[in-house]
Amino acid sequence: MPHLVLDSLSADYGRDPVLSDVGLSVERGEIVSIIGPSGSGKSTLLRVLVGLLRPRAGTVAVAGTPVDYGSDAALRKVRERFAIVFQQYNLFQNMTALRNVTVAPTVVKGRPAGEVEAEARALLAKVGLSHRVEAYPDELSGGQQQRVAIARALALKPDILLLDEVTSALDPELVSEVLDTIRLLAADGMTMLIVSHEMAFVREISSKVVFMADGRVVETGPPAQIFDAPQTERCADFVRRILRH
Amino acid sequence: MAALLDELPRFFSYYNVIFLAQAFAYTAGLSLVGCGLGFVAGFGLAVLRQERVMRFAPVRILALLYVELFRRIPFLVLLMVVFFGFQLAGADVPMFVVAATTVALSAAAFSAENVRAGLEAVHRNQWDAAETLNMGGLRALRLVVLPQAWRIIIPPSMTYAVGLVKATSIASQIGVAELTFAAKILNQKGFSPALCFGTILVLYFVLCWSLNRFAAHLEVRLAPSRSR
Amino acid sequence: MGYTLQYGQVTPYLGYLAGGAWLALQIAAVAFLIGWAIGLVCASVLHYGPRPARWLVRAYVTFFLNTPLLVQIFFIYFALPDYGILIGSVEAVILGMSLNAGAYMAEIQRAGFASIRRAEIEAAETLGFSRLQQIRYVILPHIAKVLYPPLSNQYIILTMTTSVAAIFGVEELTGRAYNINAQTFRSLEIFSIAAVYYVVLTVIASAVLYAIGRFLFRIKGKVF
Numbered sequence: 001m002p003h004l005v006l007d008s009l010s011a012d013y014g015r016d017p018v019l020s021d022v023g024l025s026v027e028r029g030e031i032v033s034i035i036g037p038s039g040s041g042k043s044t045l046l047r048v049l050v051g052l053l054r055p056r057a058g059t060v061a062v063a064g065t066p067v068d069y070g071s072d073a074a075l076r077k078v079r080e081r082f083a084i085v086f087q088q089y090n091l092f093q094n095m096t097a098l099r100n101v102t103v104a105p106t107v108v109k110g111r112p113a114g115e116v117e118a119e120a121r122a123l124l125a126k127v128g129l130s131h132r133v134e135a136y137p138d139e140l141s142g143g144q145q146q147r148v149a150i151a152r153a154l155a156l157k158p159d160i161l162l163l164d165e166v167t168s169a170l171d172p173e174l175v176s177e178v179l180d181t182i183r184l185l186a187a188d189g190m191t192m193l194i195v196s197h198e199m200a201f202v203r204e205i206s207s208k209v210v211f212m213a214d215g216r217v218v219e220t221g222p223p224a225q226i227f228d229a230p231q232t233e234r235c236a237d238f239v240r241r242i243l244r245h
Numbered sequence: 246m247a248a249l250l251d252e253l254p255r256f257f258s259y260y261n262v263i264f265l266a267q268a269f270a271y272t273a274g275l276s277l278v279g280c281g282l283g284f285v286a287g288f289g290l291a292v293l294r295q296e297r298v299m300r301f302a303p304v305r306i307l308a309l310l311y312v313e314l315f316r317r318i319p320f321l322v323l324l325m326v327v328f329f330g331f332q333l334a335g336a337d338v339p340m341f342v343v344a345a346t347t348v349a350l351s352a353a354a355f356s357a358e359n360v361r362a363g364l365e366a367v368h369r370n371q372w373d374a375a376e377t378l379n380m381g382g383l384r385a386l387r388l389v390v391l392p393q394a395w396r397i398i399i400p401p402s403m404t405y406a407v408g409l410v411k412a413t414s415i416a417s418q419i420g421v422a423e424l425t426f427a428a429k430i431l432n433q434k435g436f437s438p439a440l441c442f443g444t445i446l447v448l449y450f451v452l453c454w455s456l457n458r459f460a461a462h463l464e465v466r467l468a469p470s471r472s473r
Numbered sequence: 474m475g476y477t478l479q480y481g482q483v484t485p486y487l488g489y490l491a492g493g494a495w496l497a498l499q500i501a502a503v504a505f506l507i508g509w510a511i512g513l514v515c516a517s518v519l520h521y522g523p524r525p526a527r528w529l530v531r532a533y534v535t536f537f538l539n540t541p542l543l544v545q546i547f548f549i550y551f552a553l554p555d556y557g558i559l560i561g562s563v564e565a566v567i568l569g570m571s572l573n574a575g576a577y578m579a580e581i582q583r584a585g586f587a588s589i590r591r592a593e594i595e596a597a598e599t600l601g602f603s604r605l606q607q608i609r610y611v612i613l614p615h616i617a618k619v620l621y622p623p624l625s626n627q628y629i630i631l632t633m634t635t636s637v638a639a640i641f642g643v644e645e646l647t648g649r650a651y652n653i654n655a656q657t658f659r660s661l662e663i664f665s666i667a668a669v670y671y672v673v674l675t676v677i678a679s680a681v682l683y684a685i686g687r688f689l690f691r692i693k694g695k696v697f
Binding site: 313320321326333411418437438442445446450457 | 556671
């Protein structure tokens with residue numbers, strides 16, 4: 001049974017529909033990437049999954065159990081399953097790297113500070129930042145901030161990690177350090193849903209690629225299909241334009 | 246001019262200096278109490294207007310309504326409403342309470358605007374991140390947003406407080422013993438108006454100018470160093 | 474207790490009160506125009522004037538920004554006659570308000586001048602605009618757009634400020650409220666109605682100024 005199943009999911013911002021009838025399934029430990037032109041609803045889909053935007057119709061199920069986006073209490077449960085890393089990192093500017101990672105486990109989950117801090121230090125070491133734990137976000141490079149953000153998301157021990165264009169805001173020379181971190185998580189068997197414009201990386205790391213346009217899933221398939229033999233005209237067109245440079 | 250100089254020693258008699266000092270203290274105290282209470286209330290109003298904190302829309306609308314109403318009522322008219330409101334409610338309160346209540350009601354509306362501007366200057370993505378970490382509105386406010394917003398809130402609030410110090414002169418209308426009232430009393434005792442009102446203009450200037458300098462100093466000191 | 478609000482007794486005076494509101498708007502308009510002119514001259518001096526003139530203007534602005542309007546008017550109304558300058562109550566109020574508003578508008582307009590971007594003028598120069606054309610097509614539109622919102626706010630603040638005229642016996646909105654109060658003793662009713670008048674007055678002024686700003690300068694920001 002797939003770990004995460006989306007079925008005819010729809011959402012809108014006010015009157016504008018931004019997601020229509022999205023269906024998708026992800027196995028445990030699988031890495032699925034979502035590609036598509038800007039404004040196609042990729043990031044919105046991740047915002048819906050993590051409960052920042054409530055779906056209008058459709059269902060989401062994790063491990064066979066439907067996810068309830070109805071109440072605030074239900075949303076809190078949703079966020080114990082999903083963690084998200086944002087394009088702009090969104091680190092808390094008033095906290096050190098370490099505090100960014102420990103704040104939710106201690107304050108929200110009420111876990112003992114000592115235990116959480118040891119875990120946080122281990123996580124920061126894992127993303128290669130054991131020497132920068134006391135630094136504030138504005139003292140870190142974009143790539144370092146993004147790695148702290150990944151550590152912060154992992155500290156809540158999510159089932160599924162959502163990565164929303166995590167390298168798009170970075171200077172080119174900083175992209176690879178973040179991608180390396182994601183590879184590390186892949187090796188650990190983390191289930192991930194990735195929105196990315198790094199096509200070579202998507203091709204290398206994903207077992208499945210979803211092409212979206214205008215809020216709909218246009219084509220789904222293994223990377224080889226999407227990039228080398230797309231079945232739909234729109235996907236072929238998009239891939240041709242992306243791969244030209 | 247010569248007449249004024251002749252009058253000076255008599256005007257700055259021991260009794261008058263004490264009288265003016267007390268009035269100065271009264272003005273400062275009235276401003277401090279009124280602005281302090283008003284800031285706390287305004288802070289609450291601004292928080293209640295945040296959709297991330299207050300999910301119940303009617304409360305947000307009430308807070309907005311308060312702000313939009315009270316910042317559009319002139320201080321003198323508000324003073325009269327409060328004065329007669331207390332009187333007709335049968336509450337026999339000291340005039341200081343009437344004046345301080347007026348300052349506080351007015352300060353609440355304007356502080357709420359300052360606080361709201363400060364909270365909204367903190368990027369939306371900070372709220373988003375806090376929400377996905379399950380923090381909840383009030384906790385996100387306390388742990389994440391306020392620590393970043395207060396440096397933006399304080400300087401304009403101080404500047405506005407100076408405006409209220411000046412507005413307290415209108416409280417002389419209900420006879421509280423603040424600076425302007427003191428000047429009127431001295432004027433009625435026969436001292437020349439230039440001396441009476443000139444002296445308190447200087448005293449107001451000293452108070453307001455120092456506060457403004459302090460606000461400007463704070464603005465530089467608090468300029469966010471740790472923000473994008 | 475035992476006091477019940479009776480708005481019925483004051484309803485005959487609503488029109489009389491509206492007349493006061495009209496006078497308030499007029500006083501505000503006159504004070505605004507004079508203050509704007511003072512502010513414009515002061516801002517020009519602060520920006521382009523020689524050092525001693527700048528120093529004088531700075532002293533004027535600093536003094537008026539840090540002292541209460543009411544006391545300034547008291548000084549004008551009660552102290553100036555001792556020096557042979559006789560002045561009526563409305564005139565004293567308008568003079569005080571204008572001088573006070575002038576100080577604020579000097580600050581506002583100075584900031585507006587400072588915001589003119591060198592790069593835009595250079596661009597206009599390279600496109601062959603004459604000095605006059607630069608002013609007409611680049612500098613004035615920019616200044617108008619920057620200054621419109623704070624100056625509009627200033628007008629609304631002045632409208633509320635006119636209420637201090639009542640203290641000097643001027644029969645504008647608040648002054649007329651005092652008059653009605655003396656006749657009916659329905660104090661809370663009459664002053665709460667006056668408060669509502671000010672709210673309505675400034676809301677209408679905000680809306681009109683917003684519409685004008687939007688139409689003339691495509692400014693979307695809120696006015697007061």
